[in-house]
Amino acid sequence: MGPIRSFSAASAASAASAASAASAASAASAAAKRRAARWAAVRELGLDLAALLWPATCVGCGVVDRELCAACTRVVLGGDAAPVRRVDGAGVPCYAATAYAGPTRAALLAYKHGGAFGFVRPLGRRLSGPLERVLADDSGGMRRLADRIPVLVSLPSRSQGVRERGWKHVDELVKVALRASDFPAARCSALRALRHRTGQVGLDAVGRERNARLIAVRRRAVRRLRGRPVILVDDIVTTGASLRAAVAALEAVGVEVVAAVALCTALRRDMPQKTEWNLTGEKG
Numbered sequence: 186m187g188p189i190r191s192f193s194a195a196s197a198a199s200a201a202s203a204a205s206a207a208s209a210a211s212a213a214s215a216a217a218k219r220r221a222a223r224w225a226a227v228r229e230l231g232l233d234l235a236a237l238l239w240p241a242t243c244v245g246c247g248v249v250d251r252e253l254c255a256a257c258t259r260v261v262l263g264g265d266a267a268p269v270r271r272v273d274g275a276g277v278p279c280y281a282a283t284a285y286a287g288p289t290r291a292a293l294l295a296y297k298h299g300g301a302f303g304f305v306r307p308l309g310r311r312l313s314g315p316l317e318r319v320l321a322d323d324s325g326g327m328r329r330l331a332d333r334i335p336v337l338v339s340l341p342s343r344s345q346g347v348r349e350r351g352w353k354h355v356d357e358l359v360k361v362a363l364r365a366s367d368f369p370a371a372r373c374s375a376l377r378a379l380r381h382r383t384g385q386v387g388l389d390a391v392g393r394e395r396n397a398r399l400i401a402v403r404r405r406a407v408r409r410l411r412g413r414p415v416i417l418v419d420d421i422v423t424t425g426a427s428l429r430a431a432v433a434a435l436e437a438v439g440v441e442v443v444a445a446v447a448l449c450t451a452l453r454r455d456m457p458q459k460t461e462w463n464l465t466g467e468k469g
């Protein structure tokens with residue numbers, strides 16, 4: 186009897202300590218959220234003061250204000266309440282936050298090519314929408330996740346682009362998206378661009394497919410990813426060629442891809458008649 190009693194006393198003690206650890210964790214997360222909200226308010230005030238002292242032009246609408254005015258920031262953050270959109274052609278269930286157009290397109294261009302790293306915050310927060318949608322998708326993502334913690338794998342940038350920018354732009358968006366949501370996920374830089382890979386813009390269908398396949402899985406990532414559900418992440422999805430190629434490369438080494446997400450969906454420049462928006466962001 187003695188050992189049994191002492192066992193249950195020990196398990197009661199461990200249950201009590203687990204419960205107190207859980208309540209301590211939730212109190213800590215509430216405190217962290219309050220701190221984050223305070224910092225966000227201070228940051229907004231700082232941006233307003235900076236705009237007064239050094240007025241800039243909003244990349245979204247051109248008014249003299251901050252680099253991204255309050256109205257355009259609201260659009261980038263999804264204040265227009267546009268629903269997350271399903272994208273076909275990626276080879277796995279795929280969702281994008283919004284169209285590659287308007288202030289979101291302008292902010293993404295400035296972030297990728299204009300050195301405007303600060304835009305990572307609104308853009309990354311917008312990316313959390315499709316990530317959360319993947320978890321709610323019982324036709325694909327959620328059921329295959331089956332309570333396993335997914336790993337987010339970004340599509341690789343060309344190394345020249347990374348050198349010019351100084352940061353891996355999709356990875357940075359993913360970090361913000363994860364912080365902005367309660368999405369339980371890990372990250373892994375599992376893919377790399379091979380030599381001669383270029384941007385997809387301006388290539389025809391055959392060129393896109395060929396160029397998209399110029400990616401490889403890092404060998405040291407394979408062991409980490411096997412047995413875990415992978416969600417691919419990209420900034421813009423157009424035909425889905427890059428995502429399809431990434432799915433194929435990962436599946437070829439025994440890694441399961443359950444879904445893909447993107448910030449924006451763009452439509453191909455050579456088929457604007459079927460679309461509301463073409464790649465340049467103007468009505469086509």
Ligand SMILES: [Zn+2]
Nearest residue numbers: 243246254257
């Ligand atoms: Zn604006």
